[in-house]
Amino acid sequence: MTILSDHALADARTAADGAAPVAASDFTARVAARTLKVGIIGLGYTGLPLALGFATAGFRVTGVDVDAAKVTAVNCGESYLPDLTDVELQDVAQQLTAVTDPASLRDADAVVICVPTPVTEDQAADLGYVDAALESLLPHLRAGSLVVLQSTVPTGTTAGLARVIEERTGLVPGRDLHLAMAPERVDPANTNGWTLLNTPKLVGGVSAECTRRAVLLFEQICRTVVPVSSPAVAELSKVYENTFRLVNIALSLEFSDLCRELDLPVREVIDAAATKPFGFLPHYPGPGVGGECIPVDPLFLAQQARAEGVALELVERAHRKISDRPGQVVGRVAELLAQRGGELAGAKVLLVGASYKPGVADLRNAPALDVIRILREQGAEVSYLDPMVPELAVDGAPVPVASWTGETLAAQDCVVLVTAHGRIAADPLWAVAPLVLDTRNELAPAGNVEVL
Secondary structure, three states, X not given: OOOOOHHHHHHXXXXXXXXXXXXXXXXXXXXXXXXXXXXEEOOOOOHHHHHXXXXXXXXXXXXXXXXXXXXXXXXOOOOOOOOOOHHHHHHOOXXXXXXXXXXXXXXXXXXXXXXXXXXXXXXOEOOHHHHHHHHHHHHHOOOOOEEEEOOOOOOOHHHHHHHHHHHHHOOOEOOOEEEEEOOOOOOOOOOOOOOOOOOOEEEEEOOHHHHHHHHHHHOOOOOOEEEOOOHHHHXXXXXXXXXXXXXXXXXXXXXXHHHHHHOOOHHHHHHHHOOOOOXXXXXXXXXXOOOOOOOOHHHXXXXXXXXXXXXXXXXXXXXXXXXXXXHHHHHHHHHHHHHOOOOOOOOEEEEEOOOOOOOOOOOOOOHHHHHHHHHHHOOOEEEEEOOOOOOOEEOOEEOOEXXXXXXXXXXXXXXXXXXXXXXXXXXXXXXHOOOEEEOOOOOOXXXXXXXX
16 A cells, blocks of 8 residues: 655645534434445445445435546446446436546545455455545545445455545544444346345445444445444455355255256256255356456455464365366367267357356356367357447457357357356357357257257
8 A cells, every 4th residue: 555645644634623523413414314425445345336326315415536527427327247238327426426536536425345356366355445445535534434344355354444544644443433344245137136225235444433433324325224232243244154155055066966967957956955945045157257356255264263373274175176167178078079989179169158157248257268268278269249349358368259040059169158147048049050068057958069
């Protein structure tokens, strides 16, 4: 994190010295009257829905993002997320403003940080975006402000932010201003009705008053807000949620391998088990796991465990199982081609679906990217089609876009279903392809269809 200039630091101290703290009763009254001004740093998959939620609830919201294209889109009422419509943004145009200049947060009473937290090449938590967000906010903090970290982070990150705020501005979180952790639980393109409104929200502040204010704020847009005893509990709870999914998805991959050897349909078996109304939560196999949560967050847990001398062998093995899955997809393609007298080098392979899940255009950590990379390394001629992803490049090299036609499918040596958008899994054109590898176990059984 870079050091604030003398001028910026003076601004922060002036704000701290010159602005009277917002009293508890005043904060409550301003929330009720919708006169509290809310700032959002980061207008991505978690930040923009949050900004829309507060704006819809009647608050004046300023969203800050370094991506000028996103800022322009928001101000023009144009959504770039699958869960939000243009109309929804246009309806709150008077309440929601997007900017690239964080100085606009000077008047914000509450600021929520919603930036990504990826991993580094050595699989450690990369808090660069969080640090940059705080850096941009520091000159504009004032006494009485509420700052909420929503990004998924390793345990202890919020406490670290508190130390930086105190050291750099002289404002003590829990005394002069209010700091809390409220991890996001957004599921893009969720098809089961879970939204910002009805998904329970965890909140942990550095003091009881910090927690109270953050809970009160989020109660305006979430039906259920669950206070916890500390920011660390909130941080670790979110990481554990996704680690739970990682381990169970890895189990589903191993179970899928077994079902293939037993010649049993894995989805039917899992669906049958899921009829038990308690003690079981179905997870389904696929070509790997993408997005910014499941492939990433458990690494935060493993990293901290190693630092504490604790071996999370189950978690680390589950991560390896999922990380190896794209290579297993390519190995299965090579095996099926060999059974038919062919080989991977020079084979025409079409990937159907590139984004990491149906209904979104998100390519972050998408398994398809690794599948394409490994196929190319082994000499295959790769193309793809995905209605959500009009163009695609892997390692800087463009991937040819194919069309969903009988002629195209018939010309392939192998068609690989990676992500099934819409109703494509039910399309009769699959029958035209000479060989299909179904990595999701979603296609109807057929003579040309093999499972991963």
